[in-house]
Amino acid sequence: MRKHPIALTGASLLMGISAFAVYAQSVEPTTPPPPPEFAAQSEPNFVGISDIFEFRALDSYSEPAWITENFVNEGKLPPVEERLPVEPMVYKTANMPDGIGEYGDVMRHVIGGRPEGWNYIGGQSQGWGGIDIGMYECLTRTGPLFMVRADELEPLPNLAKSWEWSEDGHELTMHLIEGAKWSDGDPFDSEDIMFYWEDNVLDPNVSPLNGATPQSFGEGTTLEAIDEYTIKWTFQEAFPTQYLYQMAYGTFCPGPSHILKPEHPKYSDNTYEEYKNAFPPEYLNFPVMGAWVPVEYRPNDIIVLRRNPYYWKVDEEGNQLPYLDEMHYRLSTWADRDVQAVAGSGDFSNLEQAESYVEALRRSADDDAPARLQFGARTIGYALQMNMSGNGWGDPDARAQAVRELNRNLDFRKAITMAIDRQWLGDALVRGPFTAIYPGGLYAGTAYYDAESTAYYPYNFEEAQALLDGLGLVDTDGNGVRNFPEGTAGGQDVEITLLANTDYATDTNLAEGVIAMMEPLGLRVIANFQSGNARDDMQDSGQFDWSVMRQPAEYISVVQNTVGLAPVGLRNHQFHRAGSDGTLDLLPFEEELVDIVNAFVATDDNAERAELMKEYQRIFTENVYSVGLTQYPGALIINKRFANIPAGAPIFMFNWAEDNIIRERVYVPAEDQPGYELHPQTLPDVPGGNGPVS
Numbered sequence: 123m124r125k126h127p128i129a130l131t132g133a134s135l136l137m138g139i140s141a142f143a144v145y146a147q148s149v150e151p152t153t154p155p156p157p158p159e160f161a162a163q164s165e166p167n168f169v170g171i172s173d174i175f176e177f178r179a180l181d182s183y184s185e186p187a188w189i190t191e192n193f194v195n196e197g198k199l200p201p202v203e204e205r206l207p208v209e210p211m212v213y214k215t216a217n218m219p220d221g222i223g224e225y226g227d228v229m230r231h232v233i234g235g236r237p238e239g240w241n242y243i244g245g246q247s248q249g250w251g252g253i254d255i256g257m258y259e260c261l262t263r264t265g266p267l268f269m270v271r272a273d274e275l276e277p278l279p280n281l282a283k284s285w286e287w288s289e290d291g292h293e294l295t296m297h298l299i300e301g302a303k304w305s306d307g308d309p310f311d312s313e314d315i316m317f318y319w320e321d322n323v324l325d326p327n328v329s330p331l332n333g334a335t336p337q338s339f340g341e342g343t344t345l346e347a348i349d350e351y352t353i354k355w356t357f358q359e360a361f362p363t364q365y366l367y368q369m370a371y372g373t374f375c376p377g378p379s380h381i382l383k384p385e386h387p388k389y390s391d392n393t394y395e396e397y398k399n400a401f402p403p404e405y406l407n408f409p410v411m412g413a414w415v416p417v418e419y420r421p422n423d424i425i426v427l428r429r430n431p432y433y434w435k436v437d438e439e440g441n442q443l444p445y446l447d448e449m450h451y452r453l454s455t456w457a458d459r460d461v462q463a464v465a466g467s468g469d470f471s472n473l474e475q476a477e478s479y480v481e482a483l484r485r486s487a488d489d490d491a492p493a494r495l496q497f498g499a500r501t502i503g504y505a506l507q508m509n510m511s512g513n514g515w516g517d518p519d520a521r522a523q524a525v526r527e528l529n530r531n532l533d534f535r536k537a538i539t540m541a542i543d544r545q546w547l548g549d550a551l552v553r554g555p556f557t558a559i560y561p562g563g564l565y566a567g568t569a570y571y572d573a574e575s576t577a578y579y580p581y582n583f584e585e586a587q588a589l590l591d592g593l594g595l596v597d598t599d600g601n602g603v604r605n606f607p608e609g610t611a612g613g614q615d616v617e618i619t620l621l622a623n624t625d626y627a628t629d630t631n632l633a634e635g636v637i638a639m640m641e642p643l644g645l646r647v648i649a650n651f652q653s654g655n656a657r658d659d660m661q662d663s664g665q666f667d668w669s670v671m672r673q674p675a676e677y678i679s680v681v682q683n684t685v686g687l688a689p690v691g692l693r694n695h696q697f698h699r700a701g702s703d704g705t706l707d708l709l710p711f712e713e714e715l716v717d718i719v720n721a722f723v724a725t726d727d728n729a730e731r732a733e734l735m736k737e738y739q740r741i742f743t744e745n746v747y748s749v750g751l752t753q754y755p756g757a758l759i760i761n762k763r764f765a766n767i768p769a770g771a772p773i774f775m776f777n778w779a780e781d782n783i784i785r786e787r788v789y790v791p792a793e794d795q796p797g798y799e800l801h802p803q804t805l806p807d808v809p810g811g812n813g814p815v816s
């Protein structure tokens with residue numbers, strides 16, 4: 123990252139402070155400049171939910187011939203009709219861009235994460251990049267909603283195939299798919315749901331991956347099993363349809379209770395750490411409801427998954443899905459994912475690191491380029507988040523506590539936001555029409571965004587200086603770094619740690635840009651750059667002063683993980699959670715944001731929702747709740763041999779493209795299959811087995 127042009131020396135900084143000490147502190151926010159035009163390359167073919175799939179029994183089913191010959195006829199596997207639920211999910215041919223598919227081949231992913239193990243609901247990461255999305259199915263599904271007409275927008279049925287609300291709207295009865303089985307043949311039923319809810323979401327000692335907490339589903343919400351295939355939610359609010367989004371990927375994807383429950387501390391002598399780590403990546407054939415099962419793991423090399431013979435989805439001709447027999451996750455870097463997808467040695471990438479854009483565009487422009495690259499809307503955005511806890515979240519020392527007190531001061535947050543040259547930051551990532559100034563809060567170009575409600579404090583170095591002077595942060599020892607006032611952290615230099623993810627060049631480049639811009643301001647910001655899993659753990663446990671990170675889905679769609687927009691609960695927010703005394707010390711404006719988010723969830727009146735989000739955006743941006751940095755479009759890169767890729771699939775909206783493109787329907791015509799499978803014609807073994815069986 124190039125040095126910012128105004129990185130002043132210590133002397134000029136001192137002169138700067140004295141010259142501006144009397145500067146008027148009355149810069150009013152403006153509205154952000156309209157983002158430069160950047161149209162997505164293609165639009166979805168908008169449809170209704172029933173155009174995509176339905177649940178029904180078909181007259182007959184089929185499977186790859188090698189399964190019938192090598193497994194069913196050999197008595198190793200029941201016939202396919204016994205492996206499917208009573209009414210499987212049936213994908214409709216008319217919604218499949220290239221129609222009924224053919225079996226075989228593999229999608230070769232390349233990822234920058236690393237698997238901690240398979241216990242997703244116990245809090246382990248599998249390395250991201252679509253592994254978890256392909257293994258763990260959830261009550262509802264939202265990734266494909268990008269193609270659903272606005273007037274029908276509601277989470278898609280999935281493990282919950284239907285639901286109905288009570289007259290008063292406080293009860294939601296859900297009907298699970300009946301007769302479906304885990305990939306090892308064990309029945310899927312409400313026992314799996316209740317184990318996830320009672321012993322993982324409600325248990326304060328367990329933090330499921332992607333952060334499900336009791337507040338994710340509303341304060342006081344209860345869930346009970348009515349029978350094997352029926353569950354009932356009871357909500358404080360009436361008709362909180364919002365929570366159906368929370369029941370999708372990330373926050374309600376139950377695990378196989380038949381092998382997890384015996385490891386849980388409530389049912390064993392295990393500690394919570396032992397429970398979380400009970401299924402390391404070396405444990406193959408971990409039972410899933412998803413389309414592919416892990417059958418091979420080579421550290422820092424590759425994870426291979428094979429098709430789930432009990433997968434509960436079919437096409438309209440009764441062919442059991444998925445079409446693709448194998449999945450690869452090459453354990454590399456996120457930047458390498460772009461390079462390999464463009465070069466053709468990998469098959470898929472979400473082009474999300476702006477530094478890669480020009481090269482990726484150049485390579486993909488050739489007629490014989492192996493992959494097609496398709497830009498979507500500006501849904502990738504970064505913000506500087508400040509730890510807003512004043513009562514001990516993350517166990518701060520005196521210096522860190524003093525920084526948090528500053529973080530909680532609006533004049534301090536205004537000073538920081540006005541010292542950020544966002545145009546320079548964006549241009550330093552990539553020149554051209556891609557990046558846009560991002561003030562923070564809801565993204566421009568999205569359904570609930572309102573420019574007039576967005577307060578933007580433009581770059582104003584002098585005002586930033588004056589605000590810090592006004593806070594008594596003065597360089598008393600002449601070393602070029604402001605000092606805390608006497609009596610605060612011993613009057614030491616103002617040093618602030620900045621957490622960022624080393625798995626992404628963009629994260630660390632932006633973080634370095636922030637550090638460079640703070641230097642002339644007289645703040646010493648110290649890089650605390652960590653790899654993905656460690657970074658996530660440090661943020662989740664409050665061990666940070668500042669954090670530069672990519673914004674989650676709720677700032678794009680609002681309806682996905684709405685509760686993430688404010689600290690509605692003790693442990694749900696990204697940068698303000700309960701302190702060591704178990705309480706949440708919200709500032710008055712944060713209380714307002716919580717009330718707005720709760721009101722949004724409690725109403726399904728669209729006009730009211732729009733007004734609520736305008737108010738949210740105003741309060742968020744006027745108070746600089748987080749310091750927006752830059753926003754830009756992502757591009758989907760997929761090898762040209764794959765068919766059934768939906769038009770206009772965004773890399774990130776309600777979910778990531780790994781969910782959005784519906785990979786279980788993707789196929790490669792037989793004549794185009796290059797033979798990349800590593801374990802052709804094999805299936806996952808029973809749990810704990812020795813890998814794929816043939």
Ligand code: BQZ
Nearest residue numbers: 250251252456472474654655658778780
């Ligand atoms: C996409 C995604 C699929 C997590 C992760 C990673 C973690 C975060 C985030 C993205 C990766 C890819 O994102 O960057 O393009 O493939 O996996 O899950 O950034 O560190 O914690 O939220 O989704």
